[in-house]
Amino acid sequence: MxxxxxxxxxxxxxxxxxxxxxxxxxxxxxxxxxxxxxxxxxxxxxxxxxxxxxxxxxxxxxxxxxxxxxxxxxxxxxxxxxxxxxxxxxxxxxxxxxxxxxxxxxxxxxxxxxxxxxxxxFMKRYSAGNKIAANIVRSGQFGSVLGLTGYYMTAPGYFVGNVDYTGFFLHHCVHYMDLVSFLVSPVSKLTARKVEKEPGKVLFHINFDFECGAIGTVAMGTIQSRGAPVERLELMGDHQRIEVDNVIEVRWNRNPPFKVDDPQASLVDGVDSLTWKPNFTAAANEDPKGYxxxxxxxxxxxxxxxxxxxTIADGVIAMERLETLRRELDL
Missing domain, CATH: 3.40.50.720 (NAD(P)-binding Rossmann-like Domain)
Incomplete structure (x- = not known):
């Protein structure tokens, strides 16, 4: 209906x-x-x-x-x-x-x-690369996630005439307060530190402890141009690693053998790296952002x-983490 x-x-x-x-x-x-x-x-x-x-x-x-x-x-x-x-x-x-x-x-x-x-x-859960990474983890082929690293930036022009970071936190940082748990597990502890080049230009590193035992670090800030890719994620496992660049390029590094001195070297399913990126030349109304x-x-x-x-229950968790982050940074 x-x-x-x-x-x-x-x-x-x-x-x-x-x-x-x-x-x-x-x-x-x-x-x-x-x-x-x-x-x-x-x-x-x-x-x-x-x-x-x-x-x-x-x-x-x-x-x-x-x-x-x-x-x-x-x-x-x-x-x-x-x-x-x-x-x-x-x-x-x-x-x-x-x-x-x-x-x-x-x-x-x-x-x-x-x-x-x-x-x-929270469409970052559905952004093409993040969705693929999450599905790999949930498939059981990746094993336990041990670490998460990444960055997610915006530009200082966001604050022209009004150096108030509230909008940056509410409209930008809140995404990753939700996304990190979607990819790993609930957060048990959050700490952060910052450097502020001048009012409006801030960089901070957030450290996450996860309930599953994993650790994570995400760099965020207002010191990169929006005209360049400003987002990258990496999930670390035991002899495996998933890298997501710009939400549209994925590399799943597994556990390949050395190949340089092997006369029978080839690409072997199950151990060699897999990569994916979308075909933007196709006449298809795809939405890699995830909406x-x-x-x-x-x-x-x-x-x-x-x-x-x-749901709004997820929203409560993200907003509570966001307020913890702002207290940590005193911003």
């Missing part, structure tokens, strides 16, 4: 990343909301929606909608999410689910009270089915 969705927030991210992937699934966008009239009208034309409003409450009360989606600010996620849940509607929202861990806990309580799911847009795959789990979850889609 086609899911009828009312959507709040028609900014660039929603209209260029989320909604185009949403409508590839069996959904109908029946109402849109944005406080900017021009953006609202443009989104209405783009997605063929006639019911348009600048009030979130009016959208949530639109007759006939089955669920509410939103991509707005953290405070609006909290207010509108609670409003929709109180009306008995399931919700999908972009991260972060609130501006604070306390707000995320409020949303979790509202979801539990209403009996309706609240799904959160389409995320929504493939979100939509049936909004209809009451059990799926692996990230």
């Amino acid at each position: 086609t899911l009828k969705i009312g959507w709040i927030g028609c900014g660039v991210h929603a209209t260029q990343m989320l909604l185009p992937q949403l409508v590839r699934h069996d959904v109908e966008i029946v109402a849109l909301c944005d406080i900017d009239g021009n953006r609202l009208q443009s989104a209405g034309r783009q997605f063929g929606v006639q019911t348009l409003t600048n009030k979130a409450e009016d959208l949530i009360n639109t007759p006939g909608i089955d669920a509410v989606g939103m991509a707005v600010g953290p405070d609006q996620h909290l207010a509108f999410g609670k409003m929709a849940l109180e009306r008995g509607l399931p919700v999908f929202m972009e991260k972060p689910p609130s501006g604070s861990a306390a707000g995320a806990r409020e949303l979790l309580a509202a979801s539990e009270k209403s009996g309706k799911p609240l799904l959160v847009g 389409h795959s995320l929504l493939a789990d979100v939509i049936p979850a909004l209809q009451g089915k059990q799926t692996p889609a990230p």
Whole structure:
């Protein structure tokens, strides 16, 4: 059955990343909301929606909608999410689910009270390379993950005129507060240290201890250009290693023999390295970032089915870790 969705927030991210992937699934966008009239009208034309409003409450009360989606600010996620849940509607929202861990806990309580799911847009779990890495680990062929290393950067232009790292933490760092456990296990301890070249230009290293016994280090900061790849992950096992570059290139290093002096040297299945990267020359509407795959789990979850889609319970964990990180860094 086609899911009828009312959507709040028609900014660039929603209209260029989320909604185009949403409508590839069996959904109908029946109402849109944005406080900017021009953006609202443009989104209405783009997605063929006639019911348009600048009030979130009016959208949530639109007759006939089955669920509410939103991509707005953290405070609006909290207010509108609670409003929709109180009306008995399931919700999908972009991260972060609130501006604070306390707000995320409020949303979790509202979801539990209403009996309706609240799904959160942690699409890094679904980014092509990360998904492949997780599936290799879960296959049993990799063995135990012993270590995780990586980096995830953005640029200082994010803070022009306002050196406040709040947005960086809420919209950027929160991804890895969720992703590390998806790839390894729950975090038992988090510590961090930083260097700040000047206001707005910060680099910090986060150390993770995992409940499974693994350790991890992730470098994050605002000192790299967004015009270059700014993301890399590595999972270390016993004589195996998975490397994910730029979310779209994967190398699974296993335990190959030395080949230089072997006249019978070849490539042997089961021991030699495997690599993958997407074919961008193909005329296919693939989404390596992960939004389409995320929504493939979100939509049936909004209809009451059990799926692996990230929930507000995951959002609470990520937000609590994020606040621990900020305390560690005093930022």
